Amino acid sequence: MKDNIYTRDEFLNKIKASEAELAQWEEKKLVKFIGFTDDRTPFYAENAIRQVQQIRKLQELGYPLDDIQKIIKKVGLPQQASDKNKPQVKPYLTVGNLAERVNISPRTVKHWESLGIIEPDMRSEGGFRLYSEMWVPLCLLIKDLQLFGYALEQIKVMADSYREFLALQLNLESFTKQQTQQKLEKKQAELEELIAKINELKDGIQRWEELLRKKKKELLSLKNQNQKRNIQGETHESGDDAL
The missing domain is CATH 1.10.1660.10 (Multidrug-efflux Transporter Regulator; Chain: A; Domain 2)
Incomplete structure (x- = not known):
């Protein structure tokens, strides 16, 4: 804050x-x-x-x-x-604003904050919080990670890593060359691991897309068969009535 x-x-x-x-x-x-x-x-x-x-x-x-x-x-x-x-005051988002932009509940925003996944840029003495626009895409990414099956504890680790990377970007000179190298190598390993997992997810999504497309065609075919069966049944019933 x-x-x-x-x-x-x-x-x-x-x-x-x-x-x-x-x-x-x-x-x-x-x-x-x-x-x-x-x-x-x-x-x-x-x-x-x-x-x-x-x-x-x-x-x-x-x-x-x-x-x-x-x-x-x-x-x-x-x-x-x-x-x-200080830079000019930029537009900030309240808890409600941020929740609306990301399509989550204000309670979820507060829960993520309590876990340290996100943090407000400004806070009042009474606990009123404001968030910068940068949290909108980050919260959307958090939602994505949850869909991918990541637990909030795992997302917290990734959020901490991201903030550490931002600190490096904003003030590289505050770290020694050796510290920076170690941090960057760690970040690269984390990034490669995440890319590998996302590639696995892409493969899985592709398999599901192919399966769902196939099953959709089969479903439509069964509906057509059932519709024809109803028509044939009505024809037989009409013939029986005539007799």
Whole structure:
């Protein structure tokens, strides 16, 4: 989990402000929320707390909100170096959003998280979670692995391996050359093993496809035979009635 977020109630409690005061700042676009929970409650990023602190300092100096708004439009609020280096806020998914995108239940998302298979990118003090878009294809892959017969414990091992590989990609210099080589060789072996299993599955799927196509033809043939038998039976019955 990388960043803290706050639901509206958590944010109000953190900044010791009233609902009316926050509404005023938002109306003047001095403070902005970054998204909504599943029940449409706004949530806020960590830097919004520092924005409030700066707004209050300007208010203490005697500036009305209209003047503070003009100041922000011209020069902006002071930022910490960590804020400047952060990328722009990207769209994030709530538990419900992620579940809907992957066609699973929110309970399944929470279960996978409890096992450490997936992890939220942001979490509030009250347990509200947000996930980046990257989890959508990964959750679809998890579903695939379950269809392939993998247990969640096995998928957890693979998820840990994937995260370790991402860490290598993002910051190769944080590992020694020898450490990197060992990790890469291990990843290659894991990859080759998975490819071999998938090839076995492909062969199995092909066998089943051929069998099912054959049985489908046989089924249609039997249906036709049965239909003809019914017609012949009706013809015989009509002949008997005539006699």
